[in-house]
Amino acid sequence: MTNNILPVIMAGGSGSRLWPLSRALYPKQFLSLTSSSTMLQDTVERLTGIPHSDPMFICNEEHRFVVAEQLRKENIAYRSILLEPEGRNTAPGIALAAFKAINEGEDPLLLVLAADHLIENTPAFQHSVMSAVVHAANDKLVTFGIVPHCPETGYGYIRRGDRIDDMSFMVSEFVEKPDVVRATEYVDSGNYYWNGGIFLFKASVYLNALKELSPDIYDRCSRAIAGAHNDLDFTRVDKTEFLNCPNVSIDYxxxxxSLSTVVVTMDAQWNDIGSWSALWSVSDKDVDGNALRGDVMVDQSTNSYIHSESRLVAVVGVNDLIVVETKDAVLVVDKNNTQNVKNIVELLKQKGRSEYLQHKEVFRPWGHHDTIAEGARYHVKAVTVKPGEKTATQLHYHRAEHWVVVSGTAKVTKGNQTVLITENESIYIPVGVAHSVENPGSISLELIEVRTGVYLNENDVVRIEEYGAGY
Known part of the structure; x- marks a missing residue:
């Protein structure tokens, strides 16, 4: 009987409904929404108490450095970080993990988890997982049915069939998101569960089912893994094969x-935090029902969620309101209309605004940079380079750069010249000159970068050396 559990943590997605905290390049799984840790980190911590090997992570190409940095901060060991060139839903992503495990000579139980779910009752979660092991080890495909506490219309449902044991049933039917009348009927019947998107099965059993039921996904993912190669801490699959893979969920x-699907019940205070109102509902609140985070002051206000990231936010005489402030955006929305925040994100995309895409602070493998100020002919950033790290060697055709070291020592390559500059010293990088900066010291290098020129966009860059994957 196979009992080795390999957690497969799906860390993709864009999370537009929690804008402006969540951005396309920094979605909700990387945010600290309900604890001091991020949702990704909480997902890993939740595994404590379940015998398992180091987890495997699956994420989008564009999120790879954020995933790696968040794992590093918590000293989380991992088996691999699989990169999807583009999101292709859950069925192909899980297939990549299964093929990789099989190709490495193992056939573990894959515990498939989303990195952006809240589970408040960890012991109940762990109990459900361990109760499912016997079924997965006996070649069943296990899904977990979340015990519903209200007629939610935003989730799919699972109808249970014949009972197997106290917590397990054969699956009778998967049901799409219902209207409120049907959702109420489902919950009242006691025969339906929310579909939480958590699974447990042998890698070989999943692949055999995929080969039979969705052979096109099986074939494409098999070839994508066959053409994979390692890049730093990441595994890159064959891009052409994967992009030709259908965009299909594991459910579909x-x-x-499958006729071998079992549902194991889970009553663990699960929530997918799919909106600001959902986050308000699970947050700690004051006596007036307000959930407050950051530098916030309220007066004569009730049942609201107020979040401040970079400055004082004060609200007076408001009710059932969501107010979220970040360095570059402020959202104000009625708590009963939060599902439509995604409309604003779509409008930002249509207008070519960068606020839908990323925050002012951007993470790179060598450190991070944070926009301080910008205008028509200048752009000022605070740049931090981690000890021992280096940016890519690159040049720009339309902008010059001035670097001022605030803390630490910078080893700067400028054309054929290499110099060391330290605190309160500066260097000028003219247009068209290849350059890079390295931190040779044991403390973080902090510098101020001032870009000047007629064109300051990020695409004015020619990378000569991809060390550290660019700036």
Whole structure:
């Protein structure tokens, strides 16, 4: 019987409904929403108490450095970080993990988890997982049915069939998101569970089911893994093969069609935090029902969520309101209309605004940079380079750069010249000159970068050396 559990943590997605905290390049799984840790870090911590090997992470190409940095901060050991060139839903992503495990000579139980879910009752979560092991080890495809506490219309449902044991049933039917009348009927019947997108099965069992029920996904993912190669801490799959893979969920590709599907109940205070109102509902509140985070002051206000990231936010005489402030955006929305925040994100995209895409602070493998000020012909950033790290060697055709060291020592390559500059010293990088900066010291290098020129966009860059994957 196979009992080795390999957690497969899906860390993709864009999370537009929690804008402006969540951005396309920094979605909700990387945010600290309900604890001091991020949702990704909480997902890993939740595994404590379940016998398992180091987890495998699956994320989008554009999120790879954020994932690696968040794991590093918590000293989280991991088996690999698999990169998807573009999101192709859950069925292909899980197939990549299964193929990789099989190719490495193992056939573990894959515990598939989303990195952006809240589970407040960790012991109950762990109990459900361990109760499911016997079924997965006996070649069943296990999904976990979240015990519903209200007629939620935003989730799919699972209808249970014949009972197997106290917590387990054969799956009778997967049901799409219902209207409120049907959702109420489902909850009242006691025969339906929310579909939380958590799974447990042998890698080989999943692949065999995929080969039979969705052979096109099986074939494409098999070839994508066969053409994979390692890049720093990441595993890159064959891009052409994966991009030709259908965009299909595991439910549609396998679970709904298989006759070997078991649902194990889970009553663990699960929430996918799919909106600001959902986050308000699970947050700690004051006596007036207000959930407050950051530098916030309230007066004569009730049942609101107020979040401040970079400055004082004061609200007076408001009710059922969401107010979220970041360095570059402020959202104000009625708590009963938070599902439509995604409309604002779509409008930002249509207008070519950068606020939908990323925050002012951007993470790179060598450190991070944070926009301080910008205008028509200048752009000022605070740049931090980690000890022992180096930016890519690159040049720009339309902008010059001035670097001022605030803390630490910088080893600067400028054309054929290499110099050391330290605190309160500066260097000028003319237009068209290849350059890079390295931190040779044992403390973080902090510098101020001032860009000047007629064109300051990020695409004015020619990378000569991809050390550290760019700036």
């Amino acid at each position: 590709a396998v679970m709904e069609k």
